[in-house]
Amino acid sequence: MSTARIGPPDAVDFLGVDALLSDEERLIRDTVRTFVRDRVAPNVAAWFDEGFLPRELGRELGALGVLGMHLHGYGCPGASAVAYGIACMELDAGDAGVRSFASVQGSLAMFAIHHFGSEEQKRQYLPSMSRGETIGCFGLSEPDFGSNPAEMRTFARRDGADWLLSGTKLWITNGSIADVAVVWANTDDGIRGFLVPKQTKGFTSSNIHRKLSLRASITSELVFQDCRLPASALLPEAKGLSGPLACLNEARFGIIWGAIGSARTCYETALEYAKTRVQFGRPIGGFQLTQEKLVNMLLELNKGALLALHLGRMKDDGRLHPSQVSFGKLNNVRAALAIAREARTILGANGVTLEYPVIRHMNNLESVLTYEGTSEIHTLVLGQAITGIPAFT
């Protein structure tokens, strides 16, 4: 068959992954992309520089329909996993801090309530969280326990019908701006989840400063000193570490896509720069070394996009195993970081400033490599999956 009528592939979507999306999925992509272009891209370098994210963005993301996007009922949009992934990709193409806001709100805090909460908790929180009027956070990590949350020290003990919660959570996204914290604590019956409203006596939060990554995202310490909680604060259906791990599995799925969004922006920026920046009398994109860098980026970007879509379709079919989510997160974040670093070199000195998005994405990706399970932990998950032998301890 002749290939004469087949046009040249797109320089970014080289494999034509776009053609594998439905019209509705493309519409979601365009809607979120436009929001990012108009609202995030013009402002995010300043937010990153100043180390903050405007709280009102929550309501705007709610209006966009990306908070708790893949959850059904209680005012949530009830979109597919692929549609949610596409939204994460487009938000992350703007900044991983903005995507983290949506991930923590929807996949961690809202998912925990949706999956493990009582009917009353779902009705109380989910509709306003979906609109971004109520902000949630997810407190699992502690100063001494990150990769190994099973040994967490935060403890909730029974006191009559109430609970008394004490402990410290660290590195909590949206922590100080949250109206309600989903907090995981050890109890005499193992790990349980609690909904802790901001105004609870004994609950304080403070922001972590001097971060050089995910600066357009609030990261906080949460301290609980004998916080008295009613019995109705307990998430009734979450028992043991499988509760928080199920939430993390949801958020990691979004990261598989988000990383490709960040990588795409870095690649597009480097490609454009390479075509216009002239050295030695010609565009640097005309040098073989630069072309090799761009091609390596193109390969990983397109393979990562295909992987994200494949895993998304599997999730929508109910066939996605958590170890396959680890596969996606490990591969795509690693690939995105390599793309960002390579793009940075193409921009030369301009690559180290916030005038271009590349170093912002590169620094963000260092956090993304670590949170929601470090690259080492996902390697061990996959190692166990293929050998049958756990190597965590």
Ligand SMILES: Cc1cc2nc3c(=O)[nH]c(=O)nc-3n(C[C@H](O)[C@H](O)[C@H](O)COP(=O)(O)OP(=O)(O)OC[C@H]3O[C@@H](n4cnc5c(N)ncnc54)[C@H](O)[C@@H]3O)c2cc1C
């Ligand atoms: C910006 C940001 C936002 C975050 N947001 C949240 C949030 O909203 N909620 C929340 O609960 N947490 C959050 N985290 C915390 C994050 O999940 C943890 O940082 C992560 O789980 C790693 O824990 P740690 O930093 O304590 O590192 P550690 O667990 O101390 O690990 C340090 C190093 O040792 C390695 N390591 C540990 N165990 C093993 C092993 N068995 N074998 C080989 N290597 C190992 C790790 O891979 C890593 O390289 C956030 C982190 C960041 C940076």
